[in-house]
Amino acid sequence: MDITFKNVSYIYQKNSPFEQRALEDINVQLPSGSFVSVVGHTGSGKSTFIQHLNGLLEPTEGVVQVGPYELSPEKNKHLKGLRKNVGMVFQNPDHQLFEETVQKEMMFGPKNFGINVTGTELENVIKDVGLDLDILSRSPFDLSGGQKKRVAIASVLVLKPKVLILDEPTAGLDPLGKYKMMELFSHLHKSQQLTIILVTHHMEDALKYSDQMMVMNKGKVVLIDHPLNVFKRKEYLKEIGLALPEKIELIEILQKELNLTIDDAGQSVDELAKSIGDWVKEGSGS
Amino acid sequence: MIEFEHVAFKYPQAEEEAIKNINITINDGEWVAILGHNGSGKSTLAKLTNGLLMPTEGSISVNGLELTEEHLWKIRRIVGMVFQNPENQFVGTTVLDDVAFGLENLGISRENMQRRIIDSLDTVGMSEYKLHEPFRLSGGQKQRVAIASVLAIMPEIMIFDEATTMLDPVGRRELIRLIQDLHKSSDLTFLSITHDMNEAILADRIIVLNDGELWFEGKPSSLLEKSDELEKVGLLPPLITDLTDKLRKNGVNITTQPLNYEELVKQLWILHSKM
Ligand SMILES: Nc1ncnc2c1ncn2[C@@H]1O[C@H](COP(=O)(O)OP(=O)(O)O)[C@@H](O)[C@H]1O
Ligand SMILES: Nc1ncnc2c1ncn2[C@@H]1O[C@H](COP(=O)(O)OP(=O)(O)O)[C@@H](O)[C@H]1O
Ligand SMILES: [Mg+2]
Ligand SMILES: [Mg+2]
Numbered sequence: 001m002d003i004t005f006k007n008v009s010y011i012y013q014k015n016s017p018f019e020q021r022a023l024e025d026i027n028v029q030l031p032s033g034s035f036v037s038v039v040g041h042t043g044s045g046k047s048t049f050i051q052h053l054n055g056l057l058e059p060t061e062g063v064v065q066v067g068p069y070e071l072s073p074e075k076n077k078h079l080k081g082l083r084k085n086v087g088m089v090f091q092n093p094d095h096q097l098f099e100e101t102v103q104k105e106m107m108f109g110p111k112n113f114g115i116n117v118t119g120t121e122l123e124n125v126i127k128d129v130g131l132d133l134d135i136l137s138r139s140p141f142d143l144s145g146g147q148k149k150r151v152a153i154a155s156v157l158v159l160k161p162k163v164l165i166l167d168e169p170t171a172g173l174d175p176l177g178k179y180k181m182m183e184l185f186s187h188l189h190k191s192q193q194l195t196i197i198l199v200t201h202h203m204e205d206a207l208k209y210s211d212q213m214m215v216m217n218k219g220k221v222v223l224i225d226h227p228l229n230v231f232k233r234k235e236y237l238k239e240i241g242l243a244l245p246e247k248i249e250l251i252e253i254l255q256k257e258l259n260l261t262i263d264d265a266g267q268s269v270d271e272l273a274k275s276i277g278d279w280v281k282e283g284s285g286s
Numbered sequence: 287m288i289e290f291e292h293v294a295f296k297y298p299q300a301e302e303e304a305i306k307n308i309n310i311t312i313n314d315g316e317w318v319a320i321l322g323h324n325g326s327g328k329s330t331l332a333k334l335t336n337g338l339l340m341p342t343e344g345s346i347s348v349n350g351l352e353l354t355e356e357h358l359w360k361i362r363r364i365v366g367m368v369f370q371n372p373e374n375q376f377v378g379t380t381v382l383d384d385v386a387f388g389l390e391n392l393g394i395s396r397e398n399m400q401r402r403i404i405d406s407l408d409t410v411g412m413s414e415y416k417l418h419e420p421f422r423l424s425g426g427q428k429q430r431v432a433i434a435s436v437l438a439i440m441p442e443i444m445i446f447d448e449a450t451t452m453l454d455p456v457g458r459r460e461l462i463r464l465i466q467d468l469h470k471s472s473d474l475t476f477l478s479i480t481h482d483m484n485e486a487i488l489a490d491r492i493i494v495l496n497d498g499e500l501w502f503e504g505k506p507s508s509l510l511e512k513s514d515e516l517e518k519v520g521l522l523p524p525l526i527t528d529l530t531d532k533l534r535k536n537g538v539n540i541t542t543q544p545l546n547y548e549e550l551v552k553q554l555w556i557l558h559s560k561m
Contacts, residue, residue: 012422013422018418018419040454041454041457042424042425042427042430042453042454042457043423043424043426043427047424091452092373094371142299143325144324144325144329145329145448146323146325147324147325168425168451171452172370172481173481174324174326174481174520175481175521175522176521176522177323177324201452201453201454201455201458241454241456241457242454242455242456243455243459246484250529253547253551257551257555258551258554258558269528269532272529272532273529273532273533273538274536276536276538276554277536277537277538279554280533280554280557281537281538281561282558282561283560284558284559284561
């Protein structure tokens with residue numbers, strides 16, 4: 001499903017002393033099947049932006065179009081159809097979990113949307129997110145933070161959405177879990193042409209997985225491009241409080257300290273190690 | 287100083303112990319990072335330290351005070367904690383109130399209190415938001431406020447339980463730098479529960495939990511030497527270590543395990559010059 005924002009603004013607590021303009025005149029087009037990373041400083045409007053994609057928030061001004069569904073300040077009818085297709089994993093899993101057991105939690109969405117889920121499918125999703133099956137009988141509230149996050153992700157994946165919205169989905173996962181989760185999303189994206197909108201602070205992930213990066217600053221979209229192009233704007237990114245992926249920082253250090261030039265073309269660590277190894281072995285040629 | 291002696295803890299409904307026979311000592315002024323897979327017992331360990339949970343076996347003491355009902359309030363004054371999920375921690379209706387709340391019973395003067403509130407909000411970059419309602423902030427902003435509340439109290443021991451997970455990398459770096467400064471300039475004892483390997487290797491010592499047991503305890507560089515075992519306990523080596531391992535496989539003879547790029551680049555330069 002194609003996603004279009006036309007002149008979208010959003011204001012929290014409009015007409016109160018605390019009025020807060022969180023989105024300002026957003027115009028973007030995200031084609032179906034893309035993997036988009038949304039990055040920006042804390043408070044730049046990322047969570048507000050993505051909550052427009054499944055109608056959790058309605059634009060104060062402008063129009064949001066997600067496939068056949070349209071959201072505007074006036075009319076928002078087909079929210080259920082929209083939400084059936086657009087799965088969303090919240091930043092904080094506590095906002096998402098409410099059932100007595102993980103099993104019930106997992107089946108709530110499918111029941112609500114009339115989606116049939118077999119026992120095997122359920123078990124596979126649980127395993128995909130790195131949980132053991134015995135978690136199904138436990139209460140979601142007695143789990144550790146990272147376990148809750150995994151349950152929240154599983155309960156969205158089980159709905160087989162066409163668009164998957166992820167608000168910092170790996171925050172709180174252990175390093176191996178985080179890696180495996182990103183690989184899982186990437187696999188779903190490739191094998192099922194799933195559209196993914198990922199809000200992330202991990203520039204490494206944005207670089208590695210997405211085909212488009214959307215950079216936000218103070219409620220505006222300030223850059224939207226391929227990650228490699230976005231990361232060429234080093235000075236600008238620093239100016240708006242964003243970091244570079246560690247690999248690109250490393251390449252900068254090699255250039256500065258060793259006068260070793262490597263193009264940042266999205267290399268793997270193996271490729272980097274090889275280039276550096278070659279330089280070491282080549283020697284200073286004395 | 288924090289001492290855990292043969293400490294075990296089991297949640298009432300649980301079958302297995304979340305913490306199993308743990309012995310650790312955290313020294314005054316030490317910065318210790320705690321790593322471990324999801325569900326390994328990190329938060330349980332933190333909650334045991336300030337008596338939010340009481341051990342089912344063994345004993346815990348903080349600055350020589352044994353953790354008992356009687357010493358609970360004294361201990362909570364010594365140990366300041368920022369949780370994974372800041373929402374459960376807010377009490378005030380404004381950011382300002384929230385930070386003030388923790389200071390109210392400390393018996394400090396009004397002016398001093400005000401200065402601490404302003405300073406700590408400044409430190410986390412949230413002064414602009416002092417009149418906002420805490421629960422209407424973005425996730426990362428909430429974490430900053432929760433951190434400011436604890437900074438203002440200036441506890442002797444500070445525990446961050448994944449308190450920086452929702453911060454952007456720059457914000458996180460600034461905070462880490464602040465902690466480093468505090469750590470150097472005062473006797474602050476700092477326990478940081480984290481999944482960020484780059485943050486953990488800045489600590490004086492690292493503890494790794496695995497299924498409620500102590501899996502590793504020692505210097506960051508010794509943990510990195512075990513890089514091929516990390517996956518077993520849900521961890522991955524940081525990029526610097528991954529790269530070092532791969533350079534070695536490429537025949538680059540790096541002898542000392544580098545903890546940062548400065549150290550790595552130095553060794554590379556020497557090797558290159560010798561060729
Ligand atoms: N429920 C809310 N009420 C009022 N203001 C809010 C609310 N949620 C977020 N904001 C404000 O809107 C701005 C954007 O927030 P958000 O979209 O959550 O940012 P991000 O996800 O990029 O950190 C911030 O300044 C934040 O304080
Ligand atoms: N309130 C609770 N009731 C029962 N079990 C719990 C509760 N909280 C955590 N646990 C379990 O205790 C173990 C350790 O949890 P925790 O200390 O939160 O892990 P970590 O912080 O390392 O992710 C996990 O298996 C978790 O499921
Ligand atoms: Mg957010
Ligand atoms: Mg925890």
